[in-house]
Amino acid sequence: MSKRVCAIIQARMSSTRLPGKVLKPVRGRPLLAHMMERVSRAHNLHEIVVATTVSGADAEIVGLCEKSGFACFRGSEDDVLDRYYQAALQMKCDVVVRLTGDCPLIDPKVIDDVIGAYLSGHYDYVANTAPPVGTFPDGMDVEVFSFGALERAWREAMKPSEREHVTFYFWKNPQLFSTFRYDLPEDLSKYRLTVDYPQDFEVISSVLTELYPQNPQFSMEEVITFLEAHPDILAKNAHVAWNLGWQPALERDRQRGF
Numbered sequence: 001m002s003k004r005v006c007a008i009i010q011a012r013m014s015s016t017r018l019p020g021k022v023l024k025p026v027r028g029r030p031l032l033a034h035m036m037e038r039v040s041r042a043h044n045l046h047e048i049v050v051a052t053t054v055s056g057a058d059a060e061i062v063g064l065c066e067k068s069g070f071a072c073f074r075g076s077e078d079d080v081l082d083r084y085y086q087a088a089l090q091m092k093c094d095v096v097v098r099l100t101g102d103c104p105l106i107d108p109k110v111i112d113d114v115i116g117a118y119l120s121g122h123y124d125y126v127a128n129t130a131p132p133v134g135t136f137p138d139g140m141d142v143e144v145f146s147f148g149a150l151e152r153a154w155r156e157a158m159k160p161s162e163r164e165h166v167t168f169y170f171w172k173n174p175q176l177f178s179t180f181r182y183d184l185p186e187d188l189s190k191y192r193l194t195v196d197y198p199q200d201f202e203v204i205s206s207v208l209t210e211l212y213p214q215n216p217q218f219s220m221e222e223v224i225t226f227l228e229a230h231p232d233i234l235a236k237n238a239h240v241a242w243n244l245g246w247q248p249a250l251e252r253d254r255q256r257g258f
Contacts, residue, residue, distance in 0.1 A: 001102075002092055002193055003094040003119070004046050004047070004092060004094045004095070004098065005044055005045055005046050005047075005093070005094070005095040005097060005115060006046060006047040006048070006049065006091045006093035006095070006096060006166070007012075007039055007042070007045050007049070007086065007097040007099055007111070008049055008050075008051050008073075008084055008087050008088065008096055008097065008098060008099070009032075009035065009039065009046070009048070009049070009050045009051065009099045009100070009101055010051050010080060010084070010098070010099070010101060010166075011032055011050055011051070011052050011058075011061055011100075011101030011102050012052050012053050012055065012057075012058050012061070012077065012101075012157075013055070013057040013058050013060060013061065014055065014057060014077075015196075017060070017196055018105075018195065018196060018197055018198060018200075018201065019089070019174050019199050021100040021102060021195050021196075021201065022061065022102065022195075023060055023061070023064065024195075024201060025204045026204065026209065027209060028210055029181075030064060031101075031104040031195060031204065032061065032062060032064060032086070032101050032104070033106045034068055034105075034208060034212075035099075035103065035104040035105075035106060035147045035220070036048065036050070036068060037109065037216070038104070038105070038106055038108055039099065039106060039108065040109040040112040041108040041217065042102070042109075042112050042115075043112055043120075044111070044112045044115040044116065044185070045084075045097065045115075045130055045226045047091055047093070048067045048071065049070070049071040049072065049073050049087055049091055050065050050070055050072045050073070050101075051072075051073045051074075051075060051084060051087040051203070052072060052074055052075075053074060053075065053076065053077040053083070054075065054077065055075050055077050056082075058074070058224070061235065062074065063075040063173040064086055066214050067207060067218070071091070073086070073087040073091075075087060075092060078142070078163070078164065079161065079163045079164075080165070080166050081153060081157060081162065081163045081164075081165075081166050081169075082154060082163065083126075083155040084096065084098070084150060084154075084166050085151065087143050087151055088147055088150055093147050093193075094146070095115070095118065095119075095144060095145070095146060095147065096144070096145055096146075096147060096150055097111065097114075097115060097142065097143070097144050098142075098143040098145070098166055098167060099111075099141070099142065100141060102139075102194050102195045102196060103139045103140065103141055103194055103195075104187060104204055105139055105140075105193045105195070105204060105208075105220075105223055106139070106140060106141075106142070106197065106205060107140060107219055107220040108258065109204055109219065109220070110128065110136070110140050110142055111142050112218060113182065114126060114127070114128050114142040114143075114182050115127075115142075115144055117182045118145075118146075118180075121180060122178065123147060123178045123179060123180045124134060124146055124148075124149040124170065124177040124178050124179065125143070125144070125145040125146075125149060125167065125170040125171070125177055125178070125179045125180070126144045126179070126180045126181075126182055127141075127142065127167070127171075127179075127180075127181060127182065128140065128141065128142050128143075128181065128182045128183070129141045129142075129143070129181075130143070130167065130171055130181070133185045133189055134181055134182070134184075134189065135184040135186065135187045135188060136184060137188050137189065137190075137191035137192065137220065137223075137224070138191070138192045138193060138194045139191075139192065139193030139194035139195075140193060140220060141194075142182075142208065143166075143167050145167065145170065149170060149177055150211045152176070153167075153169040153170065155167040156169070165188065169194055185249075188224065190238075191223075191224055191227065191234075192240055193207075193208050193220075193223060193237070196240070196253060197237065197240055199236045199237040199240060200237050200240065202233075202237070203227075203233055203234075203236050203237050206230070206233045207223055207226060207227070207233075210226060211223065211226060222240060
């Protein structure tokens with residue numbers, strides 16, 4: 001029997017650097033709507049669910065999902081590992097594909113390729129970004145893992161960082177899980193295609209405004225070609241470093257005695 005592969009997109013309105021970023025509009029549609037459209041083109045997925053929080057502010061995300069016909073799950077705001085586990089349990093997932101709502105340009109082919117690497121190997125966890133970065137542009141982040149691995153992490157992970165960052169427990173404990181990083185032949189990690197700062201939004205907005213009308217199914221390679229042809233746009237967020245959000249989480253662990 002084939003494994004049930006589910007994409008879980010984590011998204012919430014609260015963001016210290018760019019509040020409400022997942023619903024910021026481009027071409028009359030929220031970024032999250034653009035992302036959901038792109039994720040839905042992946043061939044190796046059986047289900048897609050947006051995992052948001054029980055916070056009142058995230059009711060807007062629930063409304064977007066209902067309007068767009070996408071499943072939505074509401075869970076813990078701080079314990080994201082529990083939010084993922086409960087969502088995966090409800091959706092009866094055998095394989096979980098973790099995506100984050102700040103990656104609106106995610107390429108469905110990249111999703112399929114990372115899922116393919118997972119399904120063809122004998123791994124608990126396959127990703128193209130961790131640890132801590134890989135050869136893909138920031139914003140093409142895909143992590144794939146078994147429900148069994150997720151359940152073990154949910155049961156055993158105790159540190160605040162491990163509850164906040166869903167897959168921390170996997171790659172911090174290589175003796176417990178078999179992991180693999182899926183890389184490109186060429187290092188494209190200098191390109192920043194995520195939305196974390198106002199400058200990032202300017203870049204993403206420019207890409208969608210220019211490429212979407214010509215071809216809604218534009219690829220990662222076409223995004224890079226466009227940026228290379230428009231160095232003024234590429235330069236807008238070129239100075240922004242990868243957001244290694246797990247570093248502050250480790251500091252919080254230390255402060256709490258872990």
